[in-house]
Amino acid sequence: MKYNTNIKPWVGYLILGLTVFLIFCLIFESSIQLPNLIAWLGRWHPLVLHFPIVLLLVAIFLGLTNNKIPKLLLVVATLSALVTAISGFMLAVDATEKGELLILHQRLGSAVAFLAVLWYLLVTLNLARTILIKVLQLVLGIVIFFAGHYGGMVTHGEDFLALPTIGKKSLIIPENPLIYAHIVQPILDDKCISCHNGNKKKGELLLTNFKEIKKGGENGEIIDETNYKNSTILKLVHLPLDDENHMPPEGKPQLSTSEIQILERWIALGANDTLQLSHLNSDETLVGLVRKLQQPTIQKDWSNLPEVDDEVVNKSNSNYVNIARFANQSKALNVIVFKSPTYSDSIFMDLEPIAKNIVQLDLSALPLGEQAVSFIAKCVNLEWLEVDKTPFTDEHLESLKGLKKLEIIKAYDTEITDKSLVVFKNFKNLKKMYVAQTSITATALDAFKKEHQNIGVDAGINPSLETFFVVKEKDTVVVKDEK
Amino acid sequence: MEKEKKSEETGKPSDSENPLKVNRRHFFSQLSVGIGSLALGSLLIPDLLKGKGDELLGQELGIPNFAPKAKRIIYLFQSGAPSQLESFDYKPTLDKRQGEDLPESIRNGQRLTGMTSGQSKFPLMPSAVKFNQYGESGAWVSDFFPHIAKVADELCFVKSMHTEAINHDPAITFFQTGSQQSGRPSMGSWMSYGLGSENKNLPSFVVLTSRGKGNSQGLYSKLWSSGFLDSKHQGVLLRSGKDPVLYLNDPDGLSRSDKRHLLDKVSSLNKIHHVETGDDEIESRIAQYEMAYRMQMSVPDVMDIKKEPESIIKLYGEDCQVPGTYAANALQARRLAESGVRFIQLYHQGWDQHGGLPHEMAGQAKDVDQASAALILDLKQRGMLEDTLVVWGGEFGRTNYCQGKFDLKNYGRDHHPRAFSIWMAGGGIKPGITYGKTDEFGYNVVENPVHVNDFHATLMHAMGINHEELTYKYQGRRFRLTDVAGNVVKDILT
Numbered sequence: 001m002k003y004n005t006n007i008k009p010w011v012g013y014l015i016l017g018l019t020v021f022l023i024f025c026l027i028f029e030s031s032i033q034l035p036n037l038i039a040w041l042g043r044w045h046p047l048v049l050h051f052p053i054v055l056l057l058v059a060i061f062l063g064l065t066n067n068k069i070p071k072l073l074l075v076v077a078t079l080s081a082l083v084t085a086i087s088g089f090m091l092a093v094d095a096t097e098k099g100e101l102l103i104l105h106q107r108l109g110s111a112v113a114f115l116a117v118l119w120y121l122l123v124t125l126n127l128a129r130t131i132l133i134k135v136l137q138l139v140l141g142i143v144i145f146f147a148g149h150y151g152g153m154v155t156h157g158e159d160f161l162a163l164p165t166i167g168k169k170s171l172i173i174p175e176n177p178l179i180y181a182h183i184v185q186p187i188l189d190d191k192c193i194s195c196h197n198g199n200k201k202k203g204e205l206l207l208t209n210f211k212e213i214k215k216g217g218e219n220g221e222i223i224d225e226t227n228y229k230n231s232t233i234l235k236l237v238h239l240p241l242d243d244e245n246h247m248p249p250e251g252k253p254q255l256s257t258s259e260i261q262i263l264e265r266w267i268a269l270g271a272n273d274t275l276q277l278s279h280l281n282s283d284e285t286l287v288g289l290v291r292k293l294q295q296p297t298i299q300k301d302w303s304n305l306p307e308v309d310d311e312v313v314n315k316s317n318s319n320y321v322n323i324a325r326f327a328n329q330s331k332a333l334n335v336i337v338f339k340s341p342t343y344s345d346s347i348f349m350d351l352e353p354i355a356k357n358i359v360q361l362d363l364s365a366l367p368l369g370e371q372a373v374s375f376i377a378k379c380v381n382l383e384w385l386e387v388d389k390t391p392f393t394d395e396h397l398e399s400l401k402g403l404k405k406l407e408i409i410k411a412y413d414t415e416i417t418d419k420s421l422v423v424f425k426n427f428k429n430l431k432k433m434y435v436a437q438t439s440i441t442a443t444a445l446d447a448f449k450k451e452h453q454n455i456g457v458d459a460g461i462n463p464s465l466e467t468f469f470v471v472k473e474k475d476t477v478v479v480k481d482e483k
Numbered sequence: 484m485e486k487e488k489k490s491e492e493t494g495k496p497s498d499s500e501n502p503l504k505v506n507r508r509h510f511f512s513q514l515s516v517g518i519g520s521l522a523l524g525s526l527l528i529p530d531l532l533k534g535k536g537d538e539l540l541g542q543e544l545g546i547p548n549f550a551p552k553a554k555r556i557i558y559l560f561q562s563g564a565p566s567q568l569e570s571f572d573y574k575p576t577l578d579k580r581q582g583e584d585l586p587e588s589i590r591n592g593q594r595l596t597g598m599t600s601g602q603s604k605f606p607l608m609p610s611a612v613k614f615n616q617y618g619e620s621g622a623w624v625s626d627f628f629p630h631i632a633k634v635a636d637e638l639c640f641v642k643s644m645h646t647e648a649i650n651h652d653p654a655i656t657f658f659q660t661g662s663q664q665s666g667r668p669s670m671g672s673w674m675s676y677g678l679g680s681e682n683k684n685l686p687s688f689v690v691l692t693s694r695g696k697g698n699s700q701g702l703y704s705k706l707w708s709s710g711f712l713d714s715k716h717q718g719v720l721l722r723s724g725k726d727p728v729l730y731l732n733d734p735d736g737l738s739r740s741d742k743r744h745l746l747d748k749v750s751s752l753n754k755i756h757h758v759e760t761g762d763d764e765i766e767s768r769i770a771q772y773e774m775a776y777r778m779q780m781s782v783p784d785v786m787d788i789k790k791e792p793e794s795i796i797k798l799y800g801e802d803c804q805v806p807g808t809y810a811a812n813a814l815q816a817r818r819l820a821e822s823g824v825r826f827i828q829l830y831h832q833g834w835d836q837h838g839g840l841p842h843e844m845a846g847q848a849k850d851v852d853q854a855s856a857a858l859i860l861d862l863k864q865r866g867m868l869e870d871t872l873v874v875w876g877g878e879f880g881r882t883n884y885c886q887g888k889f890d891l892k893n894y895g896r897d898h899h900p901r902a903f904s905i906w907m908a909g910g911g912i913k914p915g916i917t918y919g920k921t922d923e924f925g926y927n928v929v930e931n932p933v934h935v936n937d938f939h940a941t942l943m944h945a946m947g948i949n950h951e952e953l954t955y956k957y958q959g960r961r962f963r964l965t966d967v968a969g970n971v972v973k974d975i976l977t
Binding site: 283288291292318319320322324326327328330332336338341364365386388408410412432434436437458460461465466468469470 | 547548549550551630633679680681683684777780794797798800821822823856857860861863864866869932947951970971973
């Protein structure tokens with residue numbers, strides 16, 4: 001491998017000088033006071049850092065693939081690595097308190113610069129034995145990766161590169177939450193702390209915990225308990241988006257109206273960390289806002305069901321078969337079949353691909369046959385079955401014994417008899433059965449009810465109640481007598 | 484392909500006149516395909532382009548936000564505003580202090596209608612009808628409603644409803660559309676828009692009206708209008724006579740297949756027009772013709788109560804055999820619910836008792852009492868109360884003071900927006916509870932107020948819809964049923 005050697009000698013001195021300067025900086029970091037102009041140079045760090053990453057990676061790539069690395073490339077890459085490390089150092093001095101991430105990033109960044117210089121030295125002094133250089137290149141590549149990664153985390157927040165979670169992050173808010181800990185801080189975590197954390201403390205302000213929030217930032221306290229409208233934090237979020245001082249800055253995820261309201265009400269109520277929902281009057285706006293956050297948890301966990309494509313769902317939908325997902329993105333399906341003029345059990349053939357996803361199945365008033373019932377038996381995840389007003393029999397129910405998840409069976413007006421009661425016992429999760437207008441006898445049902453009190457049995461309208469409705473002896477309006 | 488063929492047949496604008504077959508609207512509709520594919524991308528990765536819930540932009544959802552407890556709603560609307568003080572809100576204080584003037588501290592600046600603002604005194608008027616407690620829940624129900632009293636344990640009474648409007652039209656419009664001014668979509672239309680229809684052979688929103696002998700207020704089709712939503716979400720009013728839908732039968736000499744050909748031809752002409760203008764209402768119209776064609780088959784089946792057994796007829800009361808009565812409508816409501824209609828809206832007129840209240844209200848109550856309670860029992864025995872939400876109530880309450888001459892047996896009550904009672908049952912609502920409380924005068928809500936917007940939010944929640952996310956963009960801003968307000972009343976949900 002041969003490198004171009006027509007590089008001016010002063011370049012070597014420059015590299016040497018910058019390296020010494022960097023080492024000096026690192027050693028005497030704590031005692032260095034930077035003049036403003038120099039500190040300002042540090043602000044260029046986010047710009048220049050891209051050069052060493054790209055140039056070094058190109059050089060490494062060429063090296064590892066046994067191609068010739070132009071000397072000029074190596075020189076420029078090494079110089080840019082040094083400049084980046086030094087500017088980064090200046091930027092860090094500008095910041096007051098360093099978080100772990102920042103320290104890690106700084107060390108790795110300096111390592112990149114030193115490794116680049118080492119590589120340059122080895123090449124220049126012709127000490128480059130291939131295997132040594134290759135190892136160096138490999139190590140350098142890895143270090144660049146991690147330095148860049150931690151640097152990114154410092155700038156954009158720790159979970160910037162975390163994989164997007166499907167759907168909303170489900171924060172579980174207790175029934176009677178602490179307003180600060182369960183409501184306010186999660187909002188700050190979500191929208192503010194990517195810039196106001198220990199690693200990146202914009203405006204000297206930390207929003208990671210209650211103490212720091214109360215302390216405020218470089219412009220003093222951000223919360224004014226005496227007059228909440230005067231609180232800096234509220235003023236800043238209320239500024240128009242294009243205002244320079246608007247928070248969060250344009251381009252970052254913004255606070256929603258209700259989040260702003262929550263902050264506002266929390267501060268108006270004294271901004272303390274002991275306030276709980278139950279302390280508030282029901283006409284307090286905050287109650288409504290919090291309740292809203294606590295909302296929909298109705299969604300059952302159907303995550304174990306197999307995936308089902310929209311295409312498959314839509315294909316089986318027709319004028320007489322309605323298939324719908326239980327909710328947005330849910331894998332659970334609700335299927336209703338209506339009686340078409342040309343109804344036959346064969347329509348269930350089309351539904352076989354989705355059988356395992358069907359959680360609720362409504363086959364009311366259909367002239368069900370054997371084929372339909374054998375289809376039901378295939379819906380192993382079924383929780384809710386409606387076969388009312390169908391020729392559904394004891395044998396049919398018997399063949400559904402495998403549907404262990406059944407919770408509700410509506411068998412109103414069917415042909416089942418006392419024999420079916422034995423089968424009903426088998427459904428361990430059964431909560432409700434509707435068996436009015438069937439051939440099940442009252443005595444058998446009473447015995448069943450006694451034995452299985454956890455199952456709600458509806459055998460129709462209470463006879464005495466029905467009599468009240470049916471018998472018309474009365475003109476019921478009773479106007480009070482004279483007072 | 485098919486479109487081109489059709490245009491040959493009809494000799495519509497040929498290619499030479501418009502070589503690109505593109506006009507401005509067509510161009511934009513094509514453009515929307517491009518945007519559509521972007522939208523598809525966002526469907527595959529649902530939150531990809533998600534800003535702040537802005538992604539609906541008027542497109543149909545078809546799916547709920549979370550698993551619903553209720554799949555359909557039967558809303559038994561008592562038009563004219565039944566008095567809470569003679570139905571479910573028992574106030575013995577009015578007996579004790581009858582005739583006394585309403586204390587100013589209680590009225591507290593409440594505006595009055597033109598009907599009583601001239602009165603020099605506001606004498607407190609007790610209920611002319613007795614109250615009793617019923618069921619395990621011990622709910623108070625007046626003797627006007629003996630049947631509803633029997634099913635009290637199935638019901639959730641909300642005694643702390645309040646509204647903003649004080650006159651019928653704005654109040655009923657507010658209840659149905661979330662706005663006092665007309666023009667917004669009705670609640671049923673929002674549900675249809677959000678959830679789509681369950682049975683594609685019937686409209687997803689059906690309206691049935693009936694009228695009692697009491698003082699009535701008008702009902703207008705704006706109450707079931709789809710407003711700015713697609714007109715296919717509009718409520719379909721079934722006539723109260725013997726033919727609920729007119730012209731269901733084809734004329735003599737027209738066979739079903741002739742009808743099919745006719746519809747196909749009309750539809751092809753309409754499609755040409757649609758290509759020219761790009762007007763979405765044309766597509767709605769085509770869909771509605773098809774719906775009407777299928778309704779010819781489905782409606783007679785649903786509406787034919789002859790199939791109901793004697794016991795059911797007796798349960799709802801013999802009146803239910805007379806088309807156009809409340810009882811008949813209540814029975815139809817159950818049949819429509821069974822057939823997959825999402826939102827069934829009943830209106831019973833005649834509850835506006837400014838005078839002669841004891842007598843008039845007795846008649847009104849008799850119209851609705853048995854059938855309302857029967858509906859609950861009937862739905863329950865079929866297991867339909869599991870997923871059908873029933874609501875009973877009017878547009879506001881009535882004053883605790885007397886309107887007109889003070890006569891304990893023949894008095895009137897004026898409109899009162901600050902507090903009134905309704906009940907709900909089934910579909911994710913806790914049974915056998917009473918929610919909210921009014922003061923001893925029955926004038927102000929003192930505990931757990933439920934605003935009309937909260938009521939809407941709660942119904943939508945039961946149906947699996949987050950009321951803040953079901954929006955439609957119109958005239959430059961997004962609208963929702965609850966507009967900018969509404970809290971789900973979690974305490975009454977199971």
